[in-house]
Amino acid sequence: MKKRWLSLVSLLLVFSFIISGCSSSTSTKDKDDKKAAKLEIFSWWTGAGEEDGLKALIKLFKEKYPNVPVENAAVAGGAGTNAKAVLASRMQGNDPPATFQVHGGAELNAGWVAAGKMEPLNDLYEKEGWKDKFPQSLIDMVSKDGNIYSVPVNIHRGNVIWYNKKIFADNGLTPPKTFDEFFAVADKLKTKGITPLSLGDKEPWTATMLFEDILVGTIGTEKYIKLWSGDLPLNDPGVVEATKTFKKMLDYVNADHSSRNWQDASQMVGKGEAAMNVMGDWAKGYFVNDLKLKTNEDFGFITTPGTEGDFLVITDTFGLPKGVKNPDDVKKFLSVLGSVEGQDAFNPLKGSIPARIDADPAKYDEYGKQTIADFKDAKLAPSLAHGSAAPEGFLTKVNQAINIFVTQKDVDQFIDSLVAASSDLKK
Amino acid sequence: MELNRTEKGSAVLPETKAKRNRKLTTDHLLALCFILPSIVLIAVFVYGFIGWTGYVSMSNWNTLVPDFSFAGLKNYAYLFQDYRFQADLRNTLVFTVLFIAVVVLAGQALAIFLDQKIRGESLFRNIFFFPMALSFVVTGVVWQWLLNPTTGVNLFLKKFGLDSMWYTNTDILAGFKWGKIEFGIPVAIIAVVIAAVWQMTGFSLAMYLAGLRAIPEELKEAARIDGASEFKVYRKVIIPLLRPITVSVIIIMAHISLKIFDLIYAMTGPGANFVTDVPGVYMFETTFRGNYYANGAAIAIIMLLFVAIFIVPYLISSRKGES
Incomplete structure (x- = not known):
């Protein structure tokens, strides 16, 4: 008898715990209402x-x-x-x-x-x-x-090359405005043993940003916007050409790019380990506030090749x-x-x-x-890497394709996966 | 059998039988009352949600707006044709095999060493066991720094002319084309295996040490008296007796490695060309960044099935053992 009483009491206790659990959850809901x-x-x-x-x-x-x-x-x-x-x-x-x-x-x-x-x-x-x-x-x-x-x-601008002023001055180089100039500069730097372009694509959106800058520089803002509205197919010759340029550029990046994030890549330019870095202009805040560098003294900036009148807007x-x-x-x-x-x-x-x-x-x-001043006259191109140009689902697939491309460098495969993903553009 | 006998015996006294039966039902009722809350909670929050995930995985919900129209196995078909998911399967397989093999062998070896009644045994035991106390996220961050090609142990290794890319290496050992991917052992995954082994070996060590202590001294003595060498005692007596421990360690490590997420996420992320990606990371990214809810749910169900492959035979065999 005594045993049964004990178990009944403990059962009651269990239920009271449950009930108090419920009541405490209702009281948090009241709190939520106040918080709202x-x-x-x-x-x-x-x-x-x-x-x-x-x-x-x-x-x-x-x-x-x-x-x-x-x-x-x-x-x-x-x-x-x-x-x-x-x-x-x-x-x-x-x-x-x-x-x-x-x-x-x-x-x-x-x-x-x-x-x-x-x-x-x-x-x-x-x-x-x-x-x-x-x-x-x-x-x-x-x-x-x-x-x-x-x-x-x-407004942030996505199409900026940040470069190390000292490296450019020491080697008698001028910041590149076209892709030809870019590769000429990069070749000279490479022969001197300096990493021409730093990249930190531990998170693949940085590589996607580099690609979209090349894309705008190759086909221009109007065509670039048409890609995302579906008016221009993603296997357009311009996209193929941009992908080839992207592939060529990847030959000039640091070998350990996949272990770095964007700050690490910017830091390489700040410390003089690399000559150039393509990043949005939040990198300027990083240079000035975190690395204590001076604009136009320690580091310079220029739009990415072919995008002088364009503004990759975030x-x-x-x-x-x-x-x-x-x-x-x-x-x-x-x-x-x-x-x-x-x-x-x-x-x-x-x-x-x-x-x-x-x-x-x-x-x-x-x-x-x-x-x-640039923002007032430039042609605004929404950034793909930051979700402005296309739905997140499409972007996720592009980031995956970019992640594969950076290693495999297979242009056809990359274009195929872009076309395969394009059904997600309409969502 | 026991119950039958009692009933037979009590047939002589019908009164007692009735009493006993009633007592049994109240006992049952009480027991049921105790179990009921947890049964309800588990039914809803575990099995209910598994069912819900299965339902979502067969829907068309691949945008922000829920769409529960039936899609059949479309999402599963997509995944198995997907480059990234194929790479995930390869990585999970390689990771699980390497991880379990090293944890079992190293744990067993360390336990045997520690069992030699050495001085300061508890100190060593604690040192080996300590990494277990850390979270996988901490382990991931620490090893990310240690194995970073530009910092960490590489600064030391470079002095000896060794230069390793560790988890940034995109090579696939013994690779051959299979489906869309290169099948083989990704070098980068070895770096992750090192970190995971560092964390979990202490656990397997503790399990084996407990197993070793449970082996009666008489068995070892008997073997020695029969003229077995110390090596033979281990090979023929002790290690076979540790078999149940090995099964437990494999089951526990398998469910950790098949579901691994935090270590990879903190240490390497998906990796270049998805050399260190696993289904857990893919599920997180595709669901919460790409809003592919149905695809994410399908990955979750596939992961559940993988773990079931290990757990279900274990449960069945342990049930058999009971009866």
């Missing part, structure tokens, strides 16, 4: 300059709207690789952050807008009078079917997901984000240039000023 009233800003800005930029932006927002509680929900990981996975899970579980970082172009339009997860922001653009404050081609990148879905905060934007509890607060944040003040608070720290055309160039360094 917070303005949760989701991004992958955790690196040196970018985190400072985001904090400056949040500080500015708090000055203007002291009553709105803000939460900086940044997830670490280069190029947003981890953040995007977290975001996808949250969006599918109908638990969107109040606003989140997303690259303008396909990542926004073919991704979240097509999935029906975003609210249009036309009224906000009307109210703030933004329609002529951003370049039209940039607004097009964040629009689908006549509706605008996000606010661009910054733009970070923020939008309003459907189903958030505080859409008005989100719009307040977006209005700060899109203001001249907001853009000038964020961009000089992040090392990017403002997306608005009327921001104050005096606040930017030498590189920024020149890029702001």
